[in-house]
Amino acid sequence: MANHSPIREMERLADALFDGPSRGPRRMPMDLYRDGDRYLLTADLPGIDPGSVDVDVDGQLLTIRAERTLPGADNVKWITRERTSGSFLRQLSLGQGIDTERISASYDNGVLSVTIPVSERAKPRKVQVTNGSVIEAVSDTAQAEGGQRSIEDPQA
Template identity: 45%
Template sequence: MQFDPFGDPFRQLDRMAQQLVSGARTPMRMPMDVWKDESGYHVELDLPGVDPSSVDVTTERNVITVRAERSTRAAGSREVLIAERPHGSFVRQLQIGDGLDAGGVSADYRDGVLHLLVPVAPSAQPRRVEVSRSTRPDHHEVVEGSGEQREAVGSA
């Protein structure tokens, strides 16, 4: 066994043994930050070393799916001492609420970070209702014997 200049050589052996026993590699992670401002919800996913052409963002109903691929570098004549950086396929699904516009999602990949903007659906945004002034006098009816007035809505 060769000397591992980056740490304890037994740690690497232990990690490799765990991977062999479990049959799995280090999980493919996409660390994420989410925040909201007036333009909608912002999602940033870390995807360092991912080829931008491999990034695929799809929306279906209320689910946003992000897929990306990071290729391994050809080993050739190199002897790999430590391989902690995951490679292969990355997938993350985000469930969004009905008040968000899945069809209006935009995506930008820069410096290893995928930035998604998920806008609030127009139907879920607050809107101001214009109050008009009628030229007709108030239309009220008096309920006999009670002294109550009722607004006549929709009657002419």
């Protein structure tokens, strides 16, 4: 006697309805984190032909597409078929602080890795604090020469 769980049967039905070919592209599970001056995105794409993986940047929109094709066997009686073929799609809106020209990607052992560098202008920077006596000395010199007291750019 087979052990049929109502929850397992509902999961199977939901998978068939929502992950079937009529639903369209599926989302791929991914992780995204910042490591210093770059973001790292990893996405699971097991069984994907590396030639079908496509990463595009259009303005501030990053799009990842992939296709899984499974060998068909027309004259077989399937016992179970849980692996599905089809398209995978993920789109991310990138912020203004991203260097879109230097985004790179690699695919290894079923995992897509995308490196998204932070642009130079978006990186934190140290602002140098100058000694206020330099500006005061310029102003004092102008006053001693009979000119008006003003704040001037010491670099000018």
